Every structure is written in structure tokens, then in C-alpha cells.
Amino acid sequence: MKPKLLDLFCGEGGASYGYHLAGFEVVGVDLHKKSRYPFEFHQADAFEFLREHGHEFDVIHASPPCQAYSWAMPKSHRENHPDFIAPIREQLEKTGKPYIIENVGGARHLLHEPVKLCGSMFGLKTFRHRYFEVHPKMVLLTPPCRHDFQPLLVTTAGNNSRAIRSEGNYKSVKNAPLAYGIEWMSCEGLKEAIPPAYTKFLGLKVRACLTQPAPDVWDSAPLKPLSTPEVDSDLGNVPT
16 A cells, blocks of 8 residues: 655645655645646645644645745745745644655755755756755755756746846746656646656655664754755756
8 A cells, every 4th residue: 555645735746746656645735726736636724634634644745835935036025925834844743744844945944954956966957946854854865966057947037047048048838848847737837846856756765764664764864965056946046
């Protein structure tokens, strides 16, 4: 029987699909209807669903809204968006289940010893750095980022991006399969999508720990790659 994973704030299923590839039975929850979500879906408040059903799952993933932390959001507007990282962690801890919290670079200091993943680590034509707090802690040795290629544009672009200054590199959802490994999402879904390769990588590690929960596996601090400039988009923009 496959282990069950709950994906909170699931969007159109980028993270969910990666966990599916890692061998999980996945259920997604989002406040808004997601007709393109590829697995069992519940339109519900993530906090309420977690309180009522969290105990039914083996692992829980949460990607709370990133607008309050994103460098792409003007500072004057960030306070208009919810800060859910600490509240969702508190509720996740009450379940006693292994969990993963994901967010953008601007939230990395709010996450506990997060692991940074980049599309270049998995052969994708994007950077799109995302940070993952994994609990309990586990050994995660990631390859270094490679920023020696021209990333593909998908839905968003920063004014200072070397990608948008590159002649002929136009943003298009048609780039999503090569950039993100995603073929089924709408433009809106792609804006906040997690490439499935990221969660497949994490899911395989977590699933191995579920079957062999040795203390030396769960309790070791994550190993991190050599540092690279902090990036908060698929384009490689370095914040100022």
C-alpha cells in the first residue's frame, strides 16, 4: 500500500505530481477550485482540513501563499497578504506527522534549516529557487546550482533579468515542459508552480525514512551545497 501524502495549498499540482512520482498517494487541498489538479482534490480551508484530517496521512506538505515574502511583491503591498508559515507549522507539529513546508527565497529566514532546490540541479531549463523545511531533519545532499545557461521564460519576468534582455527569449507557457517539467497547468497555475522534480527528490528521501526510520537518518542536519546568489524566480534575479 502506498503511503498517503496531504498537499496543502496545492495549486494545480506541481508539488503533488512530484510526490506521486516518488510513490505517494496524494490528496490536494486548496481554498480555490483547481480543475486541472490531477489527483483527489478538496476545495477547503487548509487549516480546517488539516485539523480534521491530518491524522489520516503519513506525510504532509504545505506551500502557504508566498506574496507576503516574495521579492517580486512591492514591500508596501506585502503586509496585505497573509503570513501563514508559523501558524501552519504550529498546526503541523500537533499532528505528529513528518512534514515539509515550502516557500520562496524571501521566506528562507522564517523556515527552519531549509534546503534550497534549483531547477538546474535536475536538468531543467530554469533556476526557480525554492526553500523546503523538512521535519524531522534528515540528510539531504543536493548538487550545486548551475547558472551557466540561459533560463527559459514561462509566465513572469523581472526587469533586470538577463533572460528578458536576451534577444528571442520570449515568455511562453509553451516553455513549461522544459523549464518546469509541467505540461498540464494554466498560466495562472504556472506562476506559483513547484517543479515536480523538486518534490520527487524530497519524496523519495522521505519515503525511504518512513520504511527505515533510523534516528541517524532523521536527526542529522541537512548537508548543503556551496552557496550561490539568492534567487526568487525562474529568471535568476538577484534581489537588491
